[in-house]
Amino acid sequence: MASAAAAGAAPGPAAPRGRKSVTGTRKTVAALFLLPALVLLGALVVYPIGYSVVRSFAGNSGGGFVGFDNYETLFTDDGIRTALKNNVLWVVFAPTVATALGLVFAVLTERVRWGTAFKLVVFMPMAISMLAAGIIFRLVYDQDPDKGVANAVWVGVHDTFAQSSAFPKAHPGRKSPLVADGGGFVTRDTVRAGQPVALPLVGVAPDRLPDGVRKAVAAKPEPGKVTGTTWQDFTRGKGVGRLGAPDPSEVGYAGMRIEAVKDGEVVASATASGDGTFTLPAAADGARLRLPADNFREPYNGVSWLGPALVTPAIIGAYVWMWAGFAMVLIAAGLAGVPRELLEAARVDGASEWQVFRKVTVPLLAPVLAVVVVTLMINVLKVFDLVFIIAPGSSQDDANVLALELYRKGFSEGQPGVASAISVFLLLLVIPVMLFNIRRLRREVRR
Amino acid sequence: MHSKISTCRPHRAVTAVAALLAGALALSACSSGDDDKEGTGQKPGATTGSTVSLPKLDGAKLEVAAVWTGGEQANFKKVLAEFEKRTGASVTFVPAQDPIINFLGSKIAGGQPPDVALLPQPGAIKQAVQKGWAKPLGAEAVKELAKNYSQGWQDIGKVDGKQYGAYYKAANKSLIWYNTQVFENAGAKEPKTWQELLTASQAVYDSGVTPFSVAGADGWPLTDWFENIYLSQAGPQKYDELAQHKIKWTDPSVKQALTTLAQLWGKKDYLAGGQKGALQTEFPQSVTQTFTGGDQPKSGMVYEGDFVQVNIGETKSKVGTDAKVFPFPAVGDSAPVVSGGDAAVILKDSKAAQALVTFLASPDAATIQARLGGYLSPNKNVPLTAYPNAVQQKIAKALIEAGDDFRFDMSDQAPQAFGGTPGKGEWKDLQDFLRNPGDVAGAQAKLERDAAAAYGNGG
Numbered sequence: 001m002a003s004a005a006a007a008g009a010a011p012g013p014a015a016p017r018g019r020k021s022v023t024g025t026r027k028t029v030a031a032l033f034l035l036p037a038l039v040l041l042g043a044l045v046v047y048p049i050g051y052s053v054v055r056s057f058a059g060n061s062g063g064g065f066v067g068f069d070n071y072e073t074l075f076t077d078d079g080i081r082t083a084l085k086n087n088v089l090w091v092v093f094a095p096t097v098a099t100a101l102g103l104v105f106a107v108l109t110e111r112v113r114w115g116t117a118f119k120l121v122v123f124m125p126m127a128i129s130m131l132a133a134g135i136i137f138r139l140v141y142d143q144d145p146d147k148g149v150a151n152a153v154w155v156g157v158h159d160t161f162a163q164s165s166a167f168p169k170a171h172p173g174r175k176s177p178l179v180a181d182g183g184g185f186v187t188r189d190t191v192r193a194g195q196p197v198a199l200p201l202v203g204v205a206p207d208r209l210p211d212g213v214r215k216a217v218a219a220k221p222e223p224g225k226v227t228g229t230t231w232q233d234f235t236r237g238k239g240v241g242r243l244g245a246p247d248p249s250e251v252g253y254a255g256m257r258i259e260a261v262k263d264g265e266v267v268a269s270a271t272a273s274g275d276g277t278f279t280l281p282a283a284a285d286g287a288r289l290r291l292p293a294d295n296f297r298e299p300y301n302g303v304s305w306l307g308p309a310l311v312t313p314a315i316i317g318a319y320v321w322m323w324a325g326f327a328m329v330l331i332a333a334g335l336a337g338v339p340r341e342l343l344e345a346a347r348v349d350g351a352s353e354w355q356v357f358r359k360v361t362v363p364l365l366a367p368v369l370a371v372v373v374v375t376l377m378i379n380v381l382k383v384f385d386l387v388f389i390i391a392p393g394s395s396q397d398d399a400n401v402l403a404l405e406l407y408r409k410g411f412s413e414g415q416p417g418v419a420s421a422i423s424v425f426l427l428l429l430v431i432p433v434m435l436f437n438i439r440r441l442r443r444e445v446r447r
Numbered sequence: 448m449h450s451k452i453s454t455c456r457p458h459r460a461v462t463a464v465a466a467l468l469a470g471a472l473a474l475s476a477c478s479s480g481d482d483d484k485e486g487t488g489q490k491p492g493a494t495t496g497s498t499v500s501l502p503k504l505d506g507a508k509l510e511v512a513a514v515w516t517g518g519e520q521a522n523f524k525k526v527l528a529e530f531e532k533r534t535g536a537s538v539t540f541v542p543a544q545d546p547i548i549n550f551l552g553s554k555i556a557g558g559q560p561p562d563v564a565l566l567p568q569p570g571a572i573k574q575a576v577q578k579g580w581a582k583p584l585g586a587e588a589v590k591e592l593a594k595n596y597s598q599g600w601q602d603i604g605k606v607d608g609k610q611y612g613a614y615y616k617a618a619n620k621s622l623i624w625y626n627t628q629v630f631e632n633a634g635a636k637e638p639k640t641w642q643e644l645l646t647a648s649q650a651v652y653d654s655g656v657t658p659f660s661v662a663g664a665d666g667w668p669l670t671d672w673f674e675n676i677y678l679s680q681a682g683p684q685k686y687d688e689l690a691q692h693k694i695k696w697t698d699p700s701v702k703q704a705l706t707t708l709a710q711l712w713g714k715k716d717y718l719a720g721g722q723k724g725a726l727q728t729e730f731p732q733s734v735t736q737t738f739t740g741g742d743q744p745k746s747g748m749v750y751e752g753d754f755v756q757v758n759i760g761e762t763k764s765k766v767g768t769d770a771k772v773f774p775f776p777a778v779g780d781s782a783p784v785v786s787g788g789d790a791a792v793i794l795k796d797s798k799a800a801q802a803l804v805t806f807l808a809s810p811d812a813a814t815i816q817a818r819l820g821g822y823l824s825p826n827k828n829v830p831l832t833a834y835p836n837a838v839q840q841k842i843a844k845a846l847i848e849a850g851d852d853f854r855f856d857m858s859d860q861a862p863q864a865f866g867g868t869p870g871k872g873e874w875k876d877l878q879d880f881l882r883n884p885g886d887v888a889g890a891q892a893k894l895e896r897d898a899a900a901a902y903g904n905g906g
């Protein structure tokens with residue numbers, strides 16, 4: 001419409017009285033047609049921007065001019081500073097990673113027979129709303145490996161190399177002969193051959209006990225050997241039952257490793273049988289018995305993706321999952337317009353595929369890549385929903401971005417003045433990117 | 448924030464999301480309240496005698512705004528229907544959004560305020576009065592309040608000595624819910640004191656179950672933990688002073704309370720998932736994981752108010768048999784009662800609006816909703832038998848017996864920037880404390896810094 005209005009100003013070849021344009025439209029008619037769009041733009045875009053600017057100079061209760069106070073808060077408030085820092089991370093990493101991945105996908109899918117199907121799959125996340133994607137990734141990043149895919153994979157890989165133990169959380173009960181020792185437990189006193197030893201522990205969930213456990217029995221004394229029992233000294237429903245002696249329903253710790261230690265050196269070791277009994281040779285006489293730490297290693301719990309340290313990269317990952325497809329489709333379209341002859345010529349001149357990609361494809365695609373990066377940058381600056389939904393309350397502060405801080409300040413902390421200042425600041429951030437985009441568009445039109 | 452004191456209100460978007468994740472909407476959860484009604488086989492209003500005289504209001508039209516949704520809203524509408532029946536007025540329920548004070552602001556700016564609104568915090572009432580929105584209650588309503596409410600409940604509805612709010616709904620936030628099977632297996636008993644709670648926790652731990660679920664991903668359950676300990680340990684006087692920020696968070700009493708709290712929070716094995724896991728546990732999950740998993744749940748106990756029932760309703764456990772409750776044990780001389788509530792406030796003064804608030808302050812109205820379940824009334828003349836099950840009766844009894852010794856949720860009294868914003872102020876500081884329970888002094892310093900900033904600029 002703007003061009004129509006501009007054309008209206010140009011003298012038409014046969015303009016009677018100079019009031020009609022080329023197409024014969026009167027200026028008033030043109031204005032009439034423009035009016036609805038102008039009114040809508042004015043009411044929905046220009047007025048809110050203007051009012052936000054005005055509001056950003058007013059106090060939080062709405063009245064009174066406070067000068068630049070709100071802007072001062074903007075640069076001194078800790079929360080906003082974190083948000084700013086995170087926004088920088090976002091703007092630097094999210095568009096570049098998404099574009100890079102999109103480029104790789106676009107170039108590679110060109111060579112695959114099922115390229116279109118692949119593109120479809122990569123593009124699919126774009127069809128999902130940010131909210132739904134947020135919910136999906138909240139689950140993906142769940143700490144519990146039974147729920148979160150990310151941790152399930154991570155824990156799976158980890159456990160292939162390091163097994164967790166059978167007795168996590170086992171610990172000495174009341175008046176125990178055992179004391180903690182570097183993650184394991186060791187007897188207070190030395191043991192004597194011929195005197196059975198009791199090594200009671202508590203706290204292993206019944207469903208976590210290893211296979212092959214049987215009712216615990218007190219070890220019989222054997223001359224010249226150190227015998228003993230290690231078992232769960234806990235009777236369900238009754239607490240410990242008889243302290244320090246196996247009760248009828250208590251079970252042995254099958255497979256628990258026991259070491260006899262003298263002066264810090266392991267002199268003998270044994271493994272408990274199903275009923276918890278074990279036998280050590282005479283060498284163990286006078287030693288202290290140790291249940292080494294690897295009996296009690298906690299099951300590996302994975303990475304806390306949504307903890308303070310990893311939350312922003314994790315959310316950027318979710319964003320890239322959504323937008324790499326967008327980048328890929330645009331770049332693929334650009335790629336289709338790259339003259340094949342150039343690539344062929346390069347290949348004929350002996351360039352390797354990598355060189356063709358680096359020296360020919362990418363430079364030719366540069367305008368498209370710029371469009372994608374800039375579009376994503378604008379998009380990233382206003383990211384809100386993903387952060388709001390994925391970050392749990394405890395790390396929302398660490399995942400904070402400007403748009404989220406705007407919402408929090410405006411709608412839950414009752415500081416609309418500061419919120420307006422943030423929105424004006426965001427606008428200022430977007431403007432240079434927009435200008436770049438518009439100038440590039442103009443250049444394109446001139447060409 | 449005030450969803451703490453409601454049964455069926457999603458706390459905020461993320462909580463709603465979490466509810467979705469759990470595969471259960473608040474809506475379906477709330478509908479369990481209706482089952483209770485069918486269980487008792489009583490029709491609302493059927494056995495309610497009239498204890499309050501209401502004027503004839505034929506042709507009068509009223510609007511009532513509250514943030515209740517789902518079953519809670521349906522139950523409240525039944526109370527309104529009774530009012531319509533008795534007076535001939537017609538009442539429309541206006542669903543409001545959180546925070547209701549902002550919702551009302553836009554309604555008032557638009558020239559169409561509802562006649563009556565249910566406000567969830569003393570701070571909100573004060574705000575409404577300061578802005579000139581709230582109208583004082585008339586003699587009838589005040590008389591009804593005096594008849595049915597303890598002085599404490601009347602006083603928190605007053606601003607500058609004038610009665611503005613009538614507390615219709617209350618929440619008891621001094622409850623610890625436990626998995627009966629776990630307690631039985633561990634041979635643990637319901638504790639009465641903090642020391643006994645630690646003993647019971649150890650017993651549960653020894654039996655192979657983690658004692659506690661702490662919803663650390665949400666900040667507000669953490670503030671409620673602290674408030675209970677502080678109220679019991681430091682006493683109501685100090686509690687009020689701290690709530691108004693007349694004493695600093697660096698006060699020795701705060702140090703003592705945090706140190707006490709660290710006796711539980713400091714033990715990694717006492718918290719489901721350890722401190723890190725707790726910090727990623729949302730409130731609904733903290734409840735459901737305590738009551739699912741047979742006799743090997745992820746934890747044996749979970750602390751929060753009466754609204755925990757709603758989340759238990761999402762599991763297969765039954766309140767009263769599989770899930771039981773005991774009052775928060777006494778840390779100091781007496782057990783704490785921390786509460787919340789929604790107060791009816793008149794925004795457009797009329798005979799009908801006054802009559803409605805009078806009705807809501809009467810035991811008649813409260814009894815109707817009490818029967819329907821999922822509701823607690825601060826009205827001392829509501830018979831305990833009106834509550835549909837033993838657990839509800841126990842909770843109501845604890846609340847009423849506290850008389851004037853109850854205290855309103857401290858973080859609800861604080862400016863929103865300090866006591867009611869996710870990832871900020873008290874919420875964030877207590878989350879940091881949960882992450883690192885050894886650093887009591889550091890937590891105090893951070894709390895004091897944030898409190899000073901929030902109270903300083905008046906929120």
